[in-house]
Amino acid sequence: MDLDELFFLHLKQDRCASDNTVQAYKNDIICFNRYLSSNGKNFLSAKISDVENFKTFLKSEGRAVASVSRSLSSVRAFYNFLLSKSYVSENPAKTIKNDKPKDKVLEVLSSDEIDTLLMQPSGSNEKAVRDRAILELLYATGLKVSELAALDITDYNETMSFIRCRDSSSKKERYIPLYPKAKKLLSTYISVSRKLLICDSDEKALFVNVSGSRMTRQGLWKIIKYYAAEAGIKKDITPKTLRHSFATHLLENGADVMQLKDILGHADISTTNIYVDYLKKRMANSLIRLHPHA
Numbered sequence: 001m002d003l004d005e006l007f008f009l010h011l012k013q014d015r016c017a018s019d020n021t022v023q024a025y026k027n028d029i030i031c032f033n034r035y036l037s038s039n040g041k042n043f044l045s046a047k048i049s050d051v052e053n054f055k056t057f058l059k060s061e062g063r064a065v066a067s068v069s070r071s072l073s074s075v076r077a078f079y080n081f082l083l084s085k086s087y088v089s090e091n092p093a094k095t096i097k098n099d100k101p102k103d104k105v106l107e108v109l110s111s112d113e114i115d116t117l118l119m120q121p122s123g124s125n126e127k128a129v130r131d132r133a134i135l136e137l138l139y140a141t142g143l144k145v146s147e148l149a150a151l152d153i154t155d156y157n158e159t160m161s162f163i164r165c166r167d168s169s170s171k172k173e174r175y176i177p178l179y180p181k182a183k184k185l186l187s188t189y190i191s192v193s194r195k196l197l198i199c200d201s202d203e204k205a206l207f208v209n210v211s212g213s214r215m216t217r218q219g220l221w222k223i224i225k226y227y228a229a230e231a232g233i234k235k236d237i238t239p240k241t242l243r244h245s246f247a248t249h250l251l252e253n254g255a256d257v258m259q260l261k262d263i264l265g266h267a268d269i270s271t272t273n274i275y276v277d278y279l280k281k282r283m284a285n286s287l288i289r290l291h292p293h294a
Helices: 003-013 019-038 048-060 065-084 111-118 126-141 145-150 180-197 217-231 241-252 257-264 269-290
Strands: 162-166 173-177
Touching: 003 019, 003 065, 019 048, 019 065, 048 065, 111 126, 111 217, 111 241, 126 145, 126 162, 126 180, 126 217, 126 241, 145 217, 173 257, 241 257, 241 269, 257 269
Parallel strands: none
Antiparallel strands: 162 173
């Protein structure tokens, strides 16, 4: 078995990494291997300079700082594994530092933009009913797109009006309450559209595509982008935009930050405080603009 395949097996079996995590490592290590091969090198012959040049190569492709840093982290983890198995005597990526990322700017939709976006799926066909439920549920729960894709039909409790979300990395579960509109759209989708879309009555996935199988993150991302364009929203909407909007709007309306932390599934309150800081900065900027001497 190739060295990279051994590493991926280690991630899956020993570290119990999720499929998404393993795939992310695969993408990075495969890219690194291609770079080495194009320069007459391989995993065992790579030196510190090769990893440094790989970093430069990624930056020259226009990769974001976070993307380059993630790739370097994958390479470090890969060589730590090879080092533990005595395939190499040193980790050539150990001393290569990540560039300092720029301060993140949250992209948050206004309440009006949210309303406009959620109204876009029109009609009574099964796809439109499904898409209305998807967009509403993302805004109602703050779920990540990957978490939404992973939901099973049994994760929805119609009687108690909540969604159960299972964290693939920590194995923890969290329960997110649904407001009446979200519950109604989801129940309608399940009772009508989902039955028409699925091909197998044993299908576990909550949301399925037109082929009747579980929707992917990419498929959900395309849905969001499509309806954002239809709504005429000019902001750069990503799969996390509805999550950011959900968190920000809850805090604006008086939600407790510790409760929000639990709903979002954050391990540390500092992550949730990103939204608190965002609101503070927005309020300060607004006051400055409104001041008569500004």
